[in-house]
Amino acid sequence: MDATVKHYLDQYGISEATRRFLAKPQKMFIGGQWVDGSEGEVSAVTEPSTQGLLTSIPLATTTDLDRAVAAARYQFDHGEWRRLKPLERERLMHRLADLIEANADELAEIESIDMGKSVSQARDVDIQGTIDTLRYFAGWASKLHGRTVEPSLPGNYLAYTRKEPIGVVAAIVPWNFPLQTMAWKLAAALAVGCTAVIKPAELTSLSTLRFAELVQEAGIPDGVINIITGHGHVIGAAMASHPGIDKVTFTGSTPVGREVGHTAVENIKRVTLELGGKSPVLVLEDADIPAAAQAVANGVFFNSGQVCDAGTRAYIHRSIYDRFLTALADYTSTLKIAPGLDRECFISPLVSARQKDSVLSYIDAGVREGATLYYGGRPQQEEGFFVEPTIFAHCRNDMRIVQEEIFGPVLVTAPFDTVEEAIELANDSPFGLAAAIYSNDLARVHTLIPQLHAGSVYVNAHSTIDPALPFGGFKDSGFGKDLGPEQLDHLMETKTVWITLPS
Ligand code: NAD
Numbered sequence: 001m002d003a004t005v006k007h008y009l010d011q012y013g014i015s016e017a018t019r020r021f022l023a024k025p026q027k028m029f030i031g032g033q034w035v036d037g038s039e040g041e042v043s044a045v046t047e048p049s050t051q052g053l054l055t056s057i058p059l060a061t062t063t064d065l066d067r068a069v070a071a072a073r074y075q076f077d078h079g080e081w082r083r084l085k086p087l088e089r090e091r092l093m094h095r096l097a098d099l100i101e102a103n104a105d106e107l108a109e110i111e112s113i114d115m116g117k118s119v120s121q122a123r124d125v126d127i128q129g130t131i132d133t134l135r136y137f138a139g140w141a142s143k144l145h146g147r148t149v150e151p152s153l154p155g156n157y158l159a160y161t162r163k164e165p166i167g168v169v170a171a172i173v174p175w176n177f178p179l180q181t182m183a184w185k186l187a188a189a190l191a192v193g194c195t196a197v198i199k200p201a202e203l204t205s206l207s208t209l210r211f212a213e214l215v216q217e218a219g220i221p222d223g224v225i226n227i228i229t230g231h232g233h234v235i236g237a238a239m240a241s242h243p244g245i246d247k248v249t250f251t252g253s254t255p256v257g258r259e260v261g262h263t264a265v266e267n268i269k270r271v272t273l274e275l276g277g278k279s280p281v282l283v284l285e286d287a288d289i290p291a292a293a294q295a296v297a298n299g300v301f302f303n304s305g306q307v308c309d310a311g312t313r314a315y316i317h318r319s320i321y322d323r324f325l326t327a328l329a330d331y332t333s334t335l336k337i338a339p340g341l342d343r344e345c346f347i348s349p350l351v352s353a354r355q356k357d358s359v360l361s362y363i364d365a366g367v368r369e370g371a372t373l374y375y376g377g378r379p380q381q382e383e384g385f386f387v388e389p390t391i392f393a394h395c396r397n398d399m400r401i402v403q404e405e406i407f408g409p410v411l412v413t414a415p416f417d418t419v420e421e422a423i424e425l426a427n428d429s430p431f432g433l434a435a436a437i438y439s440n441d442l443a444r445v446h447t448l449i450p451q452l453h454a455g456s457v458y459v460n461a462h463s464t465i466d467p468a469l470p471f472g473g474f475k476d477s478g479f480g481k482d483l484g485p486e487q488l489d490h491l492m493e494t495k496t497v498w499i500t501l502p503s
Contacts, residue, residue: 004052004383009113012341017106021210022113026057028064028229029212031071032222037230038063043202048116048349049339049384057205060230062238065197068226069244072168072195075223082165082193086142093138093190096218097131103214104131107207111179112340114206116349116385117303119341129465130183130211133483136467137187140488144192146495158499163492165193166270167246170239172232172260173208174252175201175351176306176407182208184471184482185249186225192491197226197245199236201252203351205229232256240264240271247271247491251308253405254431254476272480272490274472276405277308277433279454280426281462283324284419284439285317292438292460293327296411299436299462301335301389304347305409306355308477309434311462313395313402315422318415325393325413329375332389339384349385350408356385359408366392366401371412397428405431419448427453432474436462455481 001022009019027034037058047054060068075081081089100107107130108123117126146161171185178200189196200208205227212227228235236256240248240263247270250260257275264271281299283292299311316324338345350356356379363377376388389409395402402412416422426435435454437445449457455473458464465471470484480490 001055002053004050005047005054008047008050008052008339008341012339014109014113014341015106017103018109018113021106021110022055026055026206026209026229028058028060029209029215029225029227030064030068031226032216035064037061043230045114045206046352047113048351049386051353051383051385054113055206057202057209057229060228060235062234064228064230065235065238065242068197068228069168069242071223071226072197073244075221076165076168076195079221079223081195081221081224086144089190089193090138090141092218092220093134093141093187096214096220097134097138099214099218100127100131100134100211104128107179107210109341110210111207115175115178115204116340116351118345118348120343121303122340126177126180129177129180133180133183133187133467137191140188140485141191144488144492156501156503158501160497162495162497163192164495166491166493167194168244169194169196169247169249169491170242170245171196171198172236172239172248172250172252173198173200175204176303176308178204179207179211181251182211185251188487189491190224192488194491195224197228197239199228199230199232199239202229202231236260237263240269241267243267245269249480249482250274251482257478270490272472272482273478274308274480274482275476275478276431277310277473277477278313278403278405278429278431279309279311279434279436280429280452281311281314281436282419282422282426282438282448283314283316283320284437284441284444285319286441287320287438288440289320289324289327293324294331295438295460295462297328297332297335297389300411301332301347301409302463304350304387306351306407307463309456309463311434311436312406312411313426313429314411314413315416315425316413318417321415325374325391328391328411332375332391335389337386337388347386347389347409350387351385353385355408356387359387359406359410362401362404362406362408362410363390366395366399366412369399369401371395371399371401374413376409397425403429419444423448423451430476433477434458434463
């Protein structure tokens, strides 16, 4: 850790537990052992608000991946996990959730320092979401069953189906909600009796490594959960074709997801893809302007816009367009831009220099394409990967800033005259992750919901996510669902059994 990061941590104050964790050399977790990468290589981890050196993580090789898969495979084929009684698996998952709860403040600090995000949001959303997801799926372990069916075939048979765990699940995780997204993938897999190999994003592996210590403390058998850290193009790509892996569950960008999906299908692996988004927001003329403006701003600027289902395209009825933009800008100006450890911060730094450069280049492109830069648009502070929340007005749907995922605090807006036009604009996108409508005319809202090509539709809200409800996209936003009972089906095989009975 360099002096700038030390100064930052001292300035805001962090717990002794977090200090101890950050001072340790980081290792991967394979088959219950803490190991370095087989070639001893490491990758530096940068703290986003100071750009200082935080620590380093091991870089796994494909040999390390083979070891992790072998550990998960052995546990699945010969170990105790799958054979545990469902209530015992449930109890272990609750024990893990209890440990996360007991160490929640530390995990939130680690997430904030590693990824840059607001520590308060990390505690309330990321860590709470992780706990809730584990508890929700823990309950499912004892509620999985097949069906008994009366066949019409001549003869006398007992026919039924069995639900069986799919096997070894590989989870490839992005950097925007590191621990929570990992939990979305892992919890359902554990509940059904699968084992897992997890690859966090190279930029944000630390909370998952701390989580692995809690996995061990909870008494989850060795090999059930294995964590390897390293480059996506090395480890992630090898996961998609690895013969010891039965299912790949990927969350990340659409271009990488397309590659992972292609490789997985070529190797006849089950695959779930949770990909990018460019979610539209419709503000109808009867919307409560101050409340809707606040919700729209929160829905796009939360986590500094690094949210897959962020409401990034707002189509606003022409009769309220100017008033709505004023309300948006007024509210946005109250959002505090600060380092993640500042408990009042809303807009934290972006995750990396690359992400900051990419977002700023989109802002330049928007100006060049003729959109009106209505609010913000500049980098903030000399140090750190900060970008001001930014609002564009009078955008056209053919602009890059409207069609492409920016993944930063940038909202594009345009007026519309009729709801038919608004629906057309909303659906004119390769993505289909989510959409939102602001209106109190519920009859009209109900007619619009079926017309939106999106996996989730929020009404007078944004990104309301709960483990009991499925989350996942239409179109280029991917396929398969995380969360809800729907996810369980993607992690189990259905076996049909026929037994001939005496006539
Ligand atoms: P990314 O695609 O660059 O990386 C995601 C993961 O894939 C990382 O772990 C990375 O190491 C790995 N990876 C990189 N190259 C790989 C390859 N060739 N083969 C296999 N794995 C590889 O995405 P990101 O920048 O980490 O995350 C941001 C993206 O994730 C955005 O597009 C966002 O919309 C999307 N996302 C989607 C959801 C959702 O639920 N739909 C949720 C969060 C983020």
